[in-house]
Amino acid sequence: MLERMSFCSAVGIYRIGSIRQVSVPRLLRVTSPSVRNMAQTVKLNNGYEFPVLGLGTYKSNPGEAEQIVKDAIDIGYRHIDCAKFYENEKEVGAGIRAKIAEGVIKREDIFVTSKLWNTYHAPHMVVPTCKRTLSDLGLDYVNLYLIHWPHAFKEGDVFLPKDSSGNIIYSDVDYVDTWKEMEECVKQGLTKSIGLSNFNSQQIQRGLDIATIKPVVNQVECHPYLNQTKLIDFCKKEGLVVTGYSPFGGPASIALTIPDAPAPLKDAKIKELAEKRGKTPAQIILRYLIQHGVVPIPKSSNKNRLQENFDALKFELTPEEVAEIDAINTNTRICIKTELSDHKHYPFSLEF
Ligand SMILES: NC(=O)C1=CN([C@@H]2O[C@H](COP(=O)(O)OP(=O)(O)OC[C@H]3O[C@@H](n4cnc5c(N)ncnc54)[C@H](OP(=O)(O)O)[C@@H]3O)[C@@H](O)[C@H]2O)C=CC1
Numbered sequence: 080m081l082e083r084m085s086f087c088s089a090v091g092i093y094r095i096g097s098i099r100q101v102s103v104p105r106l107l108r109v110t111s112p113s114v115r116n117m118a119q120t121v122k123l124n125n126g127y128e129f130p131v132l133g134l135g136t137y138k139s140n141p142g143e144a145e146q147i148v149k150d151a152i153d154i155g156y157r158h159i160d161c162a163k164f165y166e167n168e169k170e171v172g173a174g175i176r177a178k179i180a181e182g183v184i185k186r187e188d189i190f191v192t193s194k195l196w197n198t199y200h201a202p203h204m205v206v207p208t209c210k211r212t213l214s215d216l217g218l219d220y221v222n223l224y225l226i227h228w229p230h231a232f233k234e235g236d237v238f239l240p241k242d243s244s245g246n247i248i249y250s251d252v253d254y255v256d257t258w259k260e261m262e263e264c265v266k267q268g269l270t271k272s273i274g275l276s277n278f279n280s281q282q283i284q285r286g287l288d289i290a291t292i293k294p295v296v297n298q299v300e301c302h303p304y305l306n307q308t309k310l311i312d313f314c315k316k317e318g319l320v321v322t323g324y325s326p327f328g329g330p331a332s333i334a335l336t337i338p339d340a341p342a343p344l345k346d347a348k349i350k351e352l353a354e355k356r357g358k359t360p361a362q363i364i365l366r367y368l369i370q371h372g373v374v375p376i377p378k379s380s381n382k383n384r385l386q387e388n389f390d391a392l393k394f395e396l397t398p399e400e401v402a403e404i405d406a407i408n409t410n411t412r413i414c415i416k417t418e419l420s421d422h423k424h425y426p427f428s429l430e431f
């Protein structure tokens with residue numbers, strides 16, 4: 080599986096599937112390694128390098144998010160996943176900027192993603208909303224800006240606008256019109272790349288058909304119970320990398336609201352492999368996703384678990400072990416949003 084591509088006495092470059100890994104001999108390492116000489120990355124279709132493991136920040140509460148981001152950067156994370164919807168971009172940005180100010184990283188060493196929320200799809204709102212995110216983060220640009228969901232809600236700063244019966248109020252805006260303004264964000268230097276999140280294959284295809292700047296990523300739920308092999312194949316064919324959210328099945332809050340929510344961390348096969356390999360269930364899951372070419376973005380607000388998750392970069396599963404995990408897939412979607420299934424752009428009515 081691990082195939083050496085080239086070697087010189089100073090630096091070895093390996094390829095795991097399409098993942099490039101640059102390893103630097105111990106003597107050349109500095110105490111705070113930068114993404115340029117340490118990160119394992121995959122190349123996006125526009126040539127930018129995308130670190131193969133990121134940090135999720137949903138439910139990283141104001142008060143903890145800044146410290147968690149700082150801890151993650153110290154551990155070696157060089158990819159942070161944010162969103163306006165998470166309402167913590169100020170704190171996340173403060174963590175990133177603190178580490179730049181300390182000289183631990185330079186801006187170009189870290190890959191920052193943010194997302195356009197559903198209430199800002201109207202074309203005239205896209206560029207200003209991206210600028211608001213930049214202002215909250217305190218950064219001049221993000222590396223990747225995603226349309227968070229294909230379905231638009233009534234425009235405004237109320238993220239979940241509801242009518243008197245408690246139903247979400249939809250908007251008619253078509254994501255292909257939103258996409259044109261996402262392209263404008265690239266042209267204005269607000270983001271290096273643009274992409275999609277929670278889009279199904281037909282929606283991606285519709286986007287590709289009108290795009291002059293291609294999406295580089297589709298970010299979707301991905302874990303051993305929803306391993307997304309068909310969508311991954313489709314995305315690979317079209318030149319998109321799949322980022323995998325909720326690799327452990329999502330935050331405890333989701334598990335609490337869905338009493339029988341599947342818990343991949345507790346799966347018997349995952350636990351068996353973890354024991355056999357002397358790893359944790361979390362590491363087995365992250366490694367599994369990475370070896371499928373998915374870029375997982377686990378969230379943790381605990382420094383030990385941040386380290387544990389990061390250490391998934393340091394071992395490999397055999398093809399047989401990957402196949403054993405493939406066999407526990409049940410295509411079970413946790414973040415399913417059935418309450419939105421009558422929206423004309425609801426993404427989950429198709430198989431993939
Ligand atoms: N595009 C989209 O629509 C979506 C994007 N996302 C993104 O994906 C990220 C990750 O997904 P998310 O839904 O947060 O869920 P995850 O699957 O990453 O699970 C997070 C939960 O797992 C726990 N956890 C983390 N590490 C470990 C470990 N090693 N062992 C045991 N438990 C662990 C965390 O607790 P603790 O913090 O205490 O460690 C937390 O409760 C989000 O933060 C967000 O950035 C998520 C959902 C939708």
Ligand SMILES: O=C1CO[C@H](CO)[C@@H](O)[C@@H]1O
Pocket residue numbers: 137162164227333414
């Ligand atoms: O990014 C996100 C975090 O999780 C939320 C709850 O499921 C999602 O709605 C949202 O898309």
